[in-house]
Amino acid sequence: MLESTLQLWEWLPVWLQILVKIGIIVLPLMGAVAYLTFAERKIIGFMQVRMGPNRVGPRGWLQPIADALKLMTKEVIVPTNASRFLFLIAPILTLTPALAAWAVIPFADGLVLADVDAALLYVLALTSMGVYGVIIAGWASNSKYAFLGALRSAAQIIAYEIAMGFALVGVLMAGGSLNLGKIVAAQSGGLAGWFMFPLLPLFVVYFISGVAETNRAPFDVAEGESEIVAGFHVEYSGMAFAVFFLAEYANMILIAALTAVLFVGGWQSPFYGSWLDALSTVPVVGWVFDHGIHWFLGKTALFLFCFLWFRATFPRYRYDQIMRLGWKVFLPITIVWLFVEGIAIAAGWQPWLA
Amino acid sequence: MILDIYLVLFWLFSAVAVFAALRVITVRNPVHAVLFLVLTFFTCAALWMLLEAEFLAIVLVLVYVGAVMVLFLFVVMMLDINVAPVREGFIQYLPLAATVAVIVVVEMALVVGSKTFRPNQMAAPAPAAAGASNTEELGVLLYTKYLYHFEIAAAILLVAIIAAIALTMRKRPQTKYQNPAQQVQVRKQDRLKIIKMEPEK
Numbered sequence: 001m002l003e004s005t006l007q008l009w010e011w012l013p014v015w016l017q018i019l020v021k022i023g024i025i026v027l028p029l030m031g032a033v034a035y036l037t038f039a040e041r042k043i044i045g046f047m048q049v050r051m052g053p054n055r056v057g058p059r060g061w062l063q064p065i066a067d068a069l070k071l072m073t074k075e076v077i078v079p080t081n082a083s084r085f086l087f088l089i090a091p092i093l094t095l096t097p098a099l100a101a102w103a104v105i106p107f108a109d110g111l112v113l114a115d116v117d118a119a120l121l122y123v124l125a126l127t128s129m130g131v132y133g134v135i136i137a138g139w140a141s142n143s144k145y146a147f148l149g150a151l152r153s154a155a156q157i158i159a160y161e162i163a164m165g166f167a168l169v170g171v172l173m174a175g176g177s178l179n180l181g182k183i184v185a186a187q188s189g190g191l192a193g194w195f196m197f198p199l200l201p202l203f204v205v206y207f208i209s210g211v212a213e214t215n216r217a218p219f220d221v222a223e224g225e226s227e228i229v230a231g232f233h234v235e236y237s238g239m240a241f242a243v244f245f246l247a248e249y250a251n252m253i254l255i256a257a258l259t260a261v262l263f264v265g266g267w268q269s270p271f272y273g274s275w276l277d278a279l280s281t282v283p284v285v286g287w288v289f290d291h292g293i294h295w296f297l298g299k300t301a302l303f304l305f306c307f308l309w310f311r312a313t314f315p316r317y318r319y320d321q322i323m324r325l326g327w328k329v330f331l332p333i334t335i336v337w338l339f340v341e342g343i344a345i346a347a348g349w350q351p352w353l354a
Numbered sequence: 355m356i357l358d359i360y361l362v363l364f365w366l367f368s369a370v371a372v373f374a375a376l377r378v379i380t381v382r383n384p385v386h387a388v389l390f391l392v393l394t395f396f397t398c399a400a401l402w403m404l405l406e407a408e409f410l411a412i413v414l415v416l417v418y419v420g421a422v423m424v425l426f427l428f429v430v431m432m433l434d435i436n437v438a439p440v441r442e443g444f445i446q447y448l449p450l451a452a453t454v455a456v457i458v459v460v461e462m463a464l465v466v467g468s469k470t471f472r473p474n475q476m477a478a479p480a481p482a483a484a485g486a487s488n489t490e491e492l493g494v495l496l497y498t499k500y501l502y503h504f505e506i507a508a509a510i511l512l513v514a515i516i517a518a519i520a521l522t523m524r525k526r527p528q529t530k531y532q533n534p535a536q537q538v539q540v541r542k543q544d545r546l547k548i549i550k551m552e553p554e555k
Contacts, residue, residue, distance in 0.1 A: 044518055083386075086389070116408070117408075117487045117488070117489055117490075118412050118488075118489050119407050119411045121409070121413065121416060121489075124411055124413040125412050125413075125416040125420055128415075128416060128419070128420025128421065128424075129419065129420060130414070131420075131424055132392070132424070134425055135424070135431070136389070138433050139385060145408075147431070151428065151431070151432070154424055154427075154428050155428070157424075158421065158424060158425065161421070162419070180491060221505075225491075297418070313419075320531065320532070321534065324534055344467055
């Protein structure tokens with residue numbers, strides 16, 4: 001049975017194989033996005049001592065599907081004097097980079113759609129494309145609130161992208177490669193091998209910049225309800241709005257997955273090298289202690305939880321404070337740490353960098 | 355034999371690039387023009403990718419599309435460009451502009467048409483080996499053979515950055531801003547006074 005399936009797979013043309021692989025990545029991702037919205041409402045609900053959605057389906061589990069159905073049946077309204085083509089293409093421009101970046105994410109050893117050498121640069125280039133959707137949406141809406149939101153978002157994303165880029169420079173210095181698979185492989189050796197510890201400042205800067213980059217609370221001035229209604233997507237309704245929503249959550253998952261890959265060892269098990277590693281030979285449950293995709297998914301989920309936790313915990317930053325944090329705090333921290341790291345690599349300090 | 359996929363992609367990207375570049379200078383709305391410029395950069399990056407220059411292609415997208423053009427768009431969106439005054443000097447500047455355009459066209463024709471630069475004068479380079487890393491080769495070249503050029507370019511860029519900041523760093527008395535360091539040093543006793551008072555009846 002397995003043999004014949006493999007033969008059938010080999011027989012398929014290459015483009016069809018790639019399409020199937022893309023489907024295998026994107027469809028669960030879309031499911032994860034839908035249920036991330038549900039998880040967010042539930043988790044923040046519990047943090048605020050209320051129940052969260054619990055009406056649709058058992059324990060509210062069908063809520064995301066009901067939301068999607070509702071949004072699909074709503075009318076997409078294009079404002080008067082709006083630039084129609086740009087207005088409609090903007091949500092797609094935000095979602096596409098968030099999905100395309102998954103092509104180079106290694107899920108497990110060798111389990112990656114495109115094993116390219118410049119993967120880290122590719123991810124950086126694509127995440128920087130996402131801002132166009134926001135800017136174009138704000139401009140094409142022909143609305144002052146939307147425009148203000150777009151300007152805020154553009155300035156914020158540029159400010160934090162530089163800090164993010166420098167944090168990634170630190171990772172590629174330590175990993176010695178731009179290939180994400182090789183970066184994960186460079187973090188082998190269990191918990192102690194993770195870049196999170198020698199690169200702690202860069203890790204913190206990267207994750208916080210990631211929160212800012214996705215326009216999530218406490219950096220959500222681009223949509224700041226109390227000031228500019230809903231920011232760049234104030235004029236959007238129905239499915240066009242839903243695509244923006246999907247893009248925001250897809251970006252969150254992407255940033256969480258990248259943090260997992262770059263700083264906490266991706267698919268590598270934290271027990272490797274410790275006495276617990278012996279447990280990986282236990283018959284039925286041993287795989288839990290071994291390397292595998294479950295570690296990657298678990299680490300990603302942990303960072304996603306942090307995204308939701310931040311939203312429930314912190315008040316929104318004031319705009320000038322956001323700019324100050326990005327330019328005057330994060331940027332110097334990353335530059336100083338790059339110098340420290342360069343010295344460490346040149347001197348070959350063992351506990352840090354081989 | 356069906357058409358070579360690389361050739362098809364080349365023609366597709368070139369057509370889009372030429373179309374977008376033309377639209378940059380013909381479209382009326384400046385924001386649309388900037389967006390067409392973005393499209394031009396993007397298709398050029400795709401063309402470089404076809405030339406096996408992956409690193410340069412990705413850096414083009416990262417730097418020009420991801421950062422420079424965002425700032426450009428940012429500025430153009432905030433400017434309220436009135437088209438009529440811009441067109442006023444059209445006839446006045448036409449002779450100069452036409453001369454420059456003619457010179458450029460003639461020069462390019464000379465380059466493309468001359469015998470030394472014709473495409474068939476140069477053999478197509480052999481495709482890179484499967485394992486070759488474009489990024490690595492570029493890095494090795496930049497940091498060994500062209501180290502001085504690279505460092506000098508970096509120094510010039512640094513000077514330009516400092517100059518740009520110095521030009522905009524002037525005291526503006528009318529702007530209001532807070533000192534966050536002072537703000538976070540505030541203590542309870544500076545701001546809050548607890549007074550005891552009898553409950554009123």
